[in-house]
Amino acid sequence: MKVTIVGGGGFRVPLVYTALLGLSQRLGIDELVLHDVEQARLERIAPVLEGLAAERGVTLPFRGTTDLVDAVRDAEFVLCAIRVGQLEGRVVDESVPLGLGVLGQETTGPGGLCFALRTIPVMMQLAETMAEYAPNAWLINFTNPAGMVTEAVQRVLGERAIGICDSPAGLLRRAARALDREPSELWFDYFGLNHLGWLQGIRDGARELLPELLSSDARLDTFEEGRLFGGEWLRTLEMLPNEYLYYFYYAADTVNAIRESPNSRGSFLLDQQRAFYAEGAQPPAEALERWRKTRHDRERTYMAEARNAAGDCHEHEADANGGYEGEAMAVLEAIAGNTQALLILNTANRSSLPFLDEKAVVEVPCIVGRTGPVPIAVGEVAPHARALVETMKDVERTTIDAAISGSRQQAIRAIALHPLVPSVTTAREIFDGYCERLPGLKEAFPA
Template structure:
């Protein structure tokens, strides 16, 4: 199979490559085409992957391209993982948000909307190009905000675009870890919501829901990251395990205060850290080792201000294990290409599976994957207390898409003003104007 990675010069590319190197099954990916606008990073990334593949027999061949049209022909799968305006754009969103007293995180609230507004025109062009040059390819979207981007791309690609996020499976693995259970074929997860806005509501092991055992034990809850972040009392009050990004909603004042007291924003830290990494990786003999060191440093500082606001301190090593989005992506590809049935939590069109949202709304729920694609499993349920938030945020997502696809400034303003983390129309208007003046990408909003 041929895999094309859009944004292949991005930092997480070696995670995907690691899954490909572990895959020794017949029909595996044998060709990887990296596409990126930054030729220098592409060359360095190719060296990192070559170093990573050292000693692995029959590793996939890797090619690099700065023109997507050169890479797409013959693609079986296309990964989209782009960052329009780069990490500096994320830093700008965080600065603008803080200047107006709102959270500027890149996928939640103002930051997510701003990121989407400058990203959607680019991914829509990508969707049209894929449909023209690789009409039989499946697009697996990692580009944030994943739910919004996947829904917009689905207007061109239909069911052939599927979004992936590792937050739900990471949450589930940590909860299972407290039970001494590993995620496997005997485990079924019930999870429902939108990307970065969902809840784990059941963990069935051999048909028995074990989540009540976790929820009944405060010590067990606070033994893993989400439990420490939200606190056992609140999680027990909810009766479900929230996605870590819901911390921005449940503790917005605390997070904002921690952000304001922090010596630098998350993005500003990443800009400096990544600059150091690329300089070292571009010159050293073993760039993959440099990548591993940088990744460990990056993971250790993940959601640092949220942890500070909760008084959590340093991350535990166990919590730093990723959700394994690269393994989910591999299972998804194999499920489609070889009809290897799998149950995965994905971002897909609802098609009646989740009550309260229409068929075309992209939701994050368990799906069955087979040769025909990803099929949402009917019966997913958002807890009653979350229904209003999910409905409001889906409205925001669709107004954001309306703004980006039609150059509709009023829709962008509606998106910002109706987001639960923006508390004033005046503030929404100021945020929009600051974003428009900061990003040439938003000049289309008239």
């Protein structure tokens, strides 16, 4: 089996490689190809992977290439995590709206839309290359904004493109732990879009457990979402929101917290990873140690702006079950092994959320086997959640159309219709600010 990682020189690739080490023999993975647009990044990450293989005593040979056709040709699975514009682009995504008093965040708000505008055209090229050279491959996408990108590439690949995110699974595990239960014992009623989802029920076959969790401030205080949103608001909602909904429910608080911070997360990561990649190749053991230290510092700052706004002094806790690499491996194993696993994925709606059309990409529980994910029917949901999902789906689709067509008018429309953007005038100023600081965006969206 050939597996390809697009974005193979990325900082988090060692996490994916570690997960693949555990599956390679069982699934018969005999060819792993890392693709990146920069050879130097591949050369920096390669000894880290060699260090991991040596540490675990497992062999999974890999090779790097900057040739996309070579990378994807005849692959059975293509895993993709790229950052078009790299971290310099993320800093722009975050800082431009913030200068106008609007939330600047990687995937939420106008920052996420700008990220999508420059990412979707590149992802469409990947999809078209796969359609020609690996027509039977599955694309497992964790390129952000994951739901929007997945819906865009499904125009080419159909439902063989699957989006993943580790936030929903992490929320479910944390909620189960707060109830002193094992996740495998419970059914979780989760629905929404990527980074815009809610947990509206937890059942054990005998009774509904979510009210018990929401009624206990002591239990809520044991995990991040409980501390972020607070018991009073969670009991008002009667649901547990995905952590990214903090940016919607507490937008002004977050903007103030970010403005008071000396550095944005994007700026921190830019400086940190620039230093890591500048070091060049190292012996495997030394490269692995250096990567691990950098990763530890990186994980501590995850969603720090939301925690600061909420007054949560706890550090982010890495999920022991793994992040998106764990979700990616779960999808790969479910399809390759036809296991009929239950996973929360970004895939075409079909009839899961009846207020959206069948092709809208949603984030819901799915049964996953050889034919891919089959979304489970969710049905009707709380009116305010439905309204926000419908609005954001329109924003997402407008952004996709703008990215593919290069329409400045559509790009501004998408930003203006986003719930976190206060006016059309502000939307124009945000887009003009992006074009001024990102010359490639200005060229892609002529007036």
